[in-house]
Amino acid sequence: MMKCALPFGLAARNPLWPEAHWNLTGLFGHDRLILQVFSVLQERFGCRLNFDAIHGSPQVPWNCGRFSIVPVPTEQALGAMGGTFNDVGIGVLYTFTNHLLEKSDLENRACNLLLEAIDNGRGLNGVILASYLLYDYVRRRHPGLKLTASIIKVTEEEGRGNLGYYRSVLQRFDSVMLHPDDGFKYDLLDQLDRDKIEILVNEDCAFRCPNRVKDYEVMATVLKAAPVDSDDNPYTLMERRHCRMPLRRVTSAVRSCNFSTAEMLRVYEMGYRRFKLQGRQNMPATFLFDLLRFAVEPEILAPVIFKSFVSGQAGQRAGEAVRKIHAACQEAGSPDGVVLDNDEGRRADSVVVRPMVVEVPAVVGHRLPTGEGARHPLWPDARWRIGGLSVHGRLLRDVLAVLTDRFECHLNIDGVCGGLSVSWNGLPRPQVRKVNFDAWAETVGRFNDLGIGVYCVFKSHRLVPGDLADETCNRILEILDNGRALNGCILASDLLADHIRSGHPELKLTASVVRTATEGGCGQADDYKAMTERFDTVVLCPEDGLDDELLEQLDRDRIEMLINEDSALGGAADAGQRGSPAPRATLAADFRSCNFATAELKRVYDLGYRRFRLRSSSDSPNVFLYDVLRYTLEPNLLLPVIFKSFTNDWAELHKRRGA
Numbered sequence: 080m081m082k083c084a085l086p087f088g089l090a091a092r093n094p095l096w097p098e099a100h101w102n103l104t105g106l107f108g109h110d111r112l113i114l115q116v117f118s119v120l121q122e123r124f125g126c127r128l129n130f131d132a133i134h135g136s137p138q139v140p141w142n143c144g145r146f147s148i149v150p151v152p153t154e155q156a157l158g159a160m161g162g163t164f165n166d167v168g169i170g171v172l173y174t175f176t177n178h179l180l181e182k183s184d185l186e187n188r189a190c191n192l193l194l195e196a197i198d199n200g201r202g203l204n205g206v207i208l209a210s211y212l213l214y215d216y217v218r219r220r221h222p223g224l225k226l227t228a229s230i231i232k233v234t235e236e237e238g239r240g241n242l243g244y245y246r247s248v249l250q251r252f253d254s255v256m257l258h259p260d261d262g263f264k265y266d267l268l269d270q271l272d273r274d275k276i277e278i279l280v281n282e283d284c285a286f287r288c289p290n291r292v293k294d295y296e297v298m299a300t301v302l303k304a305a306p307v308d309s310d311d312n313p314y315t316l317m318e319r320r321h322c323r324m325p326l327r328r329v330t331s332a333v334r335s336c337n338f339s340t341a342e343m344l345r346v347y348e349m350g351y352r353r354f355k356l357q358g359r360q361n362m363p364a365t366f367l368f369d370l371l372r373f374a375v376e377p378e379i380l381a382p383v384i385f386k387s388f389v390s391g392q393a394g395q396r397a398g399e400a401v402r403k404i405h406a407a408c409q410e411a412g413s414p415d416g417v418v419l420d421n422d423e424g425r426r427a428d429s430v431v432v433r434p435m436v437v438e439v440p441a442v443v444g445h446r447l448p449t450g451e452g453a454r455h456p457l458w459p460d461a462r463w464r465i466g467g468l469s470v471h472g473r474l475l476r477d478v479l480a481v482l483t484d485r486f487e488c489h490l491n492i493d494g495v496c497g498g499l500s501v502s503w504n505g506l507p508r509p510q511v512r513k514v515n516f517d518a519w520a521e522t523v524g525r526f527n528d529l530g531i532g533v534y535c536v537f538k539s540h541r542l543v544p545g546d547l548a549d550e551t552c553n554r555i556l557e558i559l560d561n562g563r564a565l566n567g568c569i570l571a572s573d574l575l576a577d578h579i580r581s582g583h584p585e586l587k588l589t590a591s592v593v594r595t596a597t598e599g600g601c602g603q604a605d606d607y608k609a610m611t612e613r614f615d616t617v618v619l620c621p622e623d624g625l626d627d628e629l630l631e632q633l634d635r636d637r638i639e640m641l642i643n644e645d646s647a648l649g650g651a652a653d654a655g656q657r658g659s660p661a662p663r664a665t666l667a668a669d670f671r672s673c674n675f676a677t678a679e680l681k682r683v684y685d686l687g688y689r690r691f692r693l694r695s696s697s698d699s700p701n702v703f704l705y706d707v708l709r710y711t712l713e714p715n716l717l718l719p720v721i722f723k724s725f726t727n728d729w730a731e732l733h734k735r736r737g738a
Contacts, residue, residue: 083648085383085668086376091126093376095340095437096347099129101374102277102355106135106171107149109359109366110160115397116370116384117167122400124668128374132170134207135359140303141175141190143209143295144231145359146314151189157196161204166408170203174359175217176229178209179299185216194221205253209235214251228255230279231295242270249275256355259336260287262346273350280343280354281369282336283723285323286445294318326724331447331486339715340437343373364389364701365726369719378676385705386645387663390697396666436677436714447720448713453488455711457677458684461491463711464639467695468497468533471703472522478704478725479529482712490711494532496569497695503552503575505539514551520558523566532565534589540571540597547578556583567615570594576613590614592621592641604632611637618692621673622648630686639690642680643706644673680710701726 089097105113113133120126136142137149152160161171173193197204198221205225208214209232217224228248238244239258245267248255254275259282261267268276284291297314322328325335338346356373358366367388371381387393436457451459465475472495482488498504499519500512523533535555559566560583567587570576571594579586590610595601601620610617611634621644623629645661647670662672675683680691693710695703704725712718 083671085124085662085671086126086380087668088125091120091124091376091380092128093374095344098352099347099374100131100353101129102132102134102172102353103130103370104134104355104357104359105366106133106173107137107147107152108135109363110135110164112363112367112388113370114163114167114401115393116367116388117169118400118404119384119393119397119666120375122403123396123666124380130169131353132172132203132205133164134172134174136174137189137193139175139190139193140184140187141173141177141180141213143177143299143302144174144229146298146302147359151193154192154196157193161197161199163405165199165201165203167404168203170205170225171197172205172207172225172227173197174207174229175213176207176209176231177299177303178231178235178295179303180210180213182212184303185213194224198223207256208232208252225253227277228252230256230258231299233258234291235295240264240267242267245271245276254353259284262336262338263342265345265349268346268349268351273352275353276351277353277355278346278351279336279357280338280373281356281358281719283324283326283357284336285325285333286336288323290321290323293321325447325720326727329481329485329720329724331449334445334447334716335720337716337719341715344437361723362727364705365723368705368722368726372719378678379671379674382643382674382705382709383662383666383672386697386702387666389701389705390663390699392664393666447486448717449486450488453482453486453713453717454490456713457681460689461684461691461711462689463490463492463691463693464494464496464534465492465693465695465707466496467703468495468522469499470497470698471695471700472497472526474700474704474725475707476525476529478707478721481721486717492531493690494534494565494567495526496534496536498536498538499555501537501552501555502546502549503537503539503542503572505541511551514555516554516558519555523558523561527561527563527565530565532567532587533559534567534569534587535559536569536591537575538569538571538591538593539575540593542572542574544574547575553582556586559583560586569618570614571597573613587615588613589639590617592618595620602626602629604629607633607638616690621646624675624683625679627682627686630683630688635687635689638688639692640675640683640688641673641692641694642675642710643693643696645696646673647671648673 103113110133117128117130120128136147137151138147139151164171175190194217200223202223205227206217207227207229209229214226217226233239233256236244238248239260245255249272254277256277256279259279262278297317301312301314323333325333356369358369367385371385375381375384475495479490482490499514500506500510501514502511526533556579564585567589568579569589569591571591576588579588595618598606602623607617616637616639618639618641621641624640624642645663647662662670693706697703704722708718708722712721
């Protein structure tokens, strides 16, 4: 059985590289989110992540690498921002990486104001540079700031793959960022200084992109000339024509520079500890996805944190955590702002580290996985029934279209399911809504045309014979019973099951978790066996999926497992999100959710189970997409591309343009 607590202390870090240190993007963009995640992990999970620095820039001519539309804050705001991060031991780094600067540019008032704001004598802050002119200027006027050689510098000076170049730059800079392509050159890495090299692990640009040099040159020219407030500037126009980034083109022909788990583990085991996460221009959900999958225990804790923040359930508790951490820093009075958590090891072993997929994905050349290789490699023959039909049906169809058209990947989705506001769901009369039957029929037809069944959820278990005459509900059944033998209902009432079976024998009937729980069938093999005699399939109570002795006795062909239940292990499976004991709502380490970790799902798959259910636990499309993709897709190379393309709205943009 799995432990009933979330990872705590050191166990809350990613177990494959627990001593990794992180330089995070997001200054002037995701800074509040970073501080909240950092504080929640320390205050509620006893885990101090090694966030060494946060980097970014407002809209100034010294900036490059990414566009910024954020104006320069006031002097007071800059001081408060720097102090906020420095107080918890996080440095502030400006991305002053424009490599085309001239001597006259050095007098820019806003840029110098920014430098003065972080030159506070605490030894935490610095500048990321691509220009030796600016290097000499900053070193002379602000000797207390750390100086880092940027990826742009290495790229523009043709340092990629050049050991001698790296060694020469390492002599002058406090640290050097590795060219993204060089993170995969292990012979080169073996000869570099582990203490000063920083490796970017989530670069979304194409591996071995031939356009990098030109991209940086055009961007630097645009940023140096004037503020960027138009989509028609020379860089954006060039990017539209030539960018090969898989996220924008949504193609299998090119892989990104994102590290797979195996690739990250390899450089970590070589002794590298300094890693960079990019994504200044990403949406918050996209940025958070990358941060958590690399820095936090990814199987049990990361889903709780991600879904809590993205669904909006973390706001108040995150704010409280920030205040508590700052108060603790002020009380400690340590010069570098670092607060040592005396309880960090208190429960560090309370959760067993579970294995993840660390094999290098099998791909041809530098492509992304396609065909069957695009499915999750640990359970390639799994079959899925996915919730969220009413809210997320269109998003699911769009994702499936991209996977089919661009990656030749057909996920084994047997059905989609969702409920309507009708009486058979136990709603009081004022809450019952009129159903648009034409829209319902269109939805059913669209999914059926894809070979996917539609299942309507009727969750009331207290129906009486008089309820069975409801005209709206019976009309829904008629639309489902369209002669294609794909559709069905998910039920909690035996009375309703008999009614549907007599009038619509072609519809498939599934006993819901509510049916099992209300009849006291959880954990009882005989009760499950009895239900399989009445229903075509039976949804297992989430906790029963971890009971190997019970699973050995059940019918593999008739049992369906709910694997992403967010309620607390040991709690009510159908608890609502509001007031729910779900860990994502409480952000407490005392209880873990019923979400299956990789090893847990692999175990039941190896027992012969193939039917799995993914419920929709939020109106947020990003939460829905996160759950669907992390269980169904190849997790290392393809999952980040698909997830980040949709959360950044690039896939939809690409689709509209017909690119």
